[in-house]
Amino acid sequence: MKVLVGLGSCGIAAGGNKVLQVLEEEVKNSGINLEIKKVGCIGLCYLEPIVEVIDGEGKKTTYVRVTPEVMKGIFKEHILNNKVVENNVISGEDIEYLTGQKRIALRNCGIINPESIDEYIESGGYKALEKVLKDMSPERVIEEMKISGLRGRGGAGFPTWFKWNAARQAPGSPKYVVCNADEGDPGAFMDRSILEGDPHSVIEGMAIAGYAIGAEQGYIYVRAEYPLAIKRLQIALKQAKEKGFLGKNLFGTDFSFEIKIKAGAGAFVCGEETALIASLEGERGMPRLKPPFPAQKGYLGKPTNINNVETFANVPWIILNGGSAFAKIGTEKSKGTKVFALAGKIKKGGLVEVPMGISLREVIFNIGGGIKGDRKIKAVQLGGPSGGCIPEALLDTPVDYESIVKTGAIMGSGGMIVMDETTCMVDMARYFLAFTQKESCGKCTHCRIGTKRMLEILERITSGNGKEGDIEKLEELALNVKEGSLCGLGQTAPNPVLTTLKYFRDEYEAHIYDKKCPAKQCKALITFIVEAEKCKSCGLCARKCPANAIEGEKGKPYKIIPEKCVKCGTCIQVCRFNAIRVE
Structure with a gap:
């Protein structure tokens, strides 16, 4: 029998380490022989901490929302007496969360111990690297990537084979492979979960890329805010070197490859490849004009290939299973699968990997379980700060690069933030x-000043001081920023504004002309009122109000003093009679 404990960042944050500690103590006290495996996130973040018990016949029982006390019960009943603890077993609906997916990049996450290279090898790890070094020429590897149709999963969707081929053919030596793990989108955690749950897949993918382009050195540029990912990467690199999968003369060939980690300071702009290169070189992370492209003149002025974490994680699978197998999944122009981080007002927040071509509606409702509180969905933000808001009417849009771009959003790295009817689209x-304006490196005027002026207008509108002409000015500024900015940050920063103006213009108009927030979220545009006929004069709202803005006496309806009210919503939360409304 063996027990798997989910210890990705989400599992640890939910109390996974305490659960593991209890399990280890129980095993020690009982003296039984039990294999305990620490695994990464399987994607069911909303059910963490997760513990899986696998008996001697391979039958798996998944326990969710496991507390230390629950773990004691599982140990006593299931592990010692082979009796399943039904209360915490995963439900059929939650199992559908996993069965509705096609996992390639996430194939090992939540299944193997990310700190054990032996488990990665048992799952087929490093066989792809051995195959390319012994049986395939660099040109054949690039051709296989071309057959697969794999496009960069960092957001732009550029054909992977083309970048590899350009770097291979570029004159100059040495050449470099760089993994972009500078995941900075709010609500995005795809790359982090892969690095925490299956770091060797990325290392193997990078080594294959190195062989294909003729590079012997690789760098993983990862956010310093990902300490667990960095720790597991360091362990994986050390193990790979000890096993001979990194270093000199791999598998007895002439090919040598090394990888180093560079911890980035957390600048969002360093997700742009030329800014990343500048940071990697020890310079301030600011973008450079293209061309020349990194494949021609990248790190230290040498040919450099840059792909993101998810892209590299797909590579070993493609080599072992064939590019045609990958190409059979997805659509004509968008092959394979895509990993998404589901966040926001969704019932089942977590990580999913789905075939390209599936609709947004299927992802949100069939896999994600729909909207919290069964509210009505209003929109989904795709592509993070660089993306756009797609309204409910367009949820049948297929998840592929071309279809998403047509809506005004972008695929991005895979952040998917769901919004319900209580979300103010202007806010x-x-x-x-505000995020992109803060993260602008300031190199070009359009991005540095243009986003600042746009933000000032939006802040004025949400504070109740919007005026006629603001919408037109926003549109004009947005288009100028898009056209005049040097890099992808500035060119895409206006997308959230442009898409909300396109699909939710009435909300902007309500804020400006009616001085109302339809979603009742902007504090300057709402008023809290006690409905006299519903008020029971219990006084609970007055006692709980942090601003002492509610007054009244027994037997009479209470009143809210507008001048004192800070609109925190505490009164609504504590009122048992639904006597307080927002206008």
């Missing part, structure tokens, strides 16, 4: 623009 645009 949502303000939030994302």
Whole structure:
């Protein structure tokens, strides 16, 4: 019998380490022989901590929302007496969350111990690297990637084989392979989960890329805010070197390859490849003009290939199973699968990997379980701060690069933030623009000043001071910023504003002309009122109000003093009679 404990960042944050500690103590006290495996996130973040018990015949029982006390019960009943603890077993609906997926990049996450190279090898690890070094020429490897149709999963969707081929053919030596793990989108955690759950797949993918382009050195540029990912990467690199999968003369061939980690300081702009290269070189992370492209002149002025984490994680699978197997999944122009981080007002928040071509509606409702509280969905933000808001009417849009772009959004790295009817779309645009404005490196005027002026207008509108002409000015500025910015950050920063103006213009108009927030979220545009006929004069709202803005006496309806009210919503939360409404 063996027990798997989910210890990705989400599992640890939910209390996974405490659960593991209890399990280890119980095993020690009982003296039984039990294999305990620490695994990464399987994607069911909303059910963490997760513990899986696998008996001697391979039968698996998955326990969810496991507390230390629950773990004691599982140990006593299931592990010692082979009796399943039904209360915490995963439900059929939650099992559908996994069965509705096609897992390639996430194939080992939540299944193997990310700190054990032997488990990765048992799952077929490093066989792809051995295959290319012994049986395939670099040109054949690139051709296999071309057959697969794999496009960069970092957002732009550029054909992977083309970048590899360009770097291989570029004159100059040495050449470099760089993994972009600078995942900075709010609500995105795809790359982090792969690095935490299956770091060797990325290492193997990078080594294959190195062989294909003629590089002997690789770098993983990862956010310093990902300490667990960095720790497991360091362990994986050490193990790979000890096993001979990194270093000199791999598998007895002339090919040598090394990988180093570079921890980035957390600048969002360093997700752009030329800014990343500048940071890697020890310079300030600021973009450079293209051309020349990194494949021609990248790190230290030498040919450099840059792909993101998910892209590299797909490579070993493609080599072992064939490019045609990958190409059979997805659509004509968007092959394979895509990993998404589901967040926001969704019942089942977590990580999913689905075939390209599936609709947004299927992802949100069939896999994600729909909207929290069964509210009505309003929109989904795709592509993070660089993406756009897609309204409910367009949820049948297929998840592929071309279809998503037509809506005004972009695929991005895979963040999918779901919004319900309580979300103010104007404030949502303000939030994302505030992020990109803050993260602008300031190199080009359009991005540095243009986003600042746009943010000032949005802040004015959400604070109740919007005026006629603001919408037109926003549109004009947005288009100028898109056209005049040097890199992808500035060119895409206006997307949340442009898409909300396109699909939710009435909300902007309500804020400006009616001085109302339809979603009742912007504090400057709402008023809290006690409905006299519903109020029971219990006084609970007055006692709980942090601003002492509610007054009244026994037997009479209470009143809210507008001048004192800070609109925190505490009164609504504590009122048992639904006597307080927002206007």
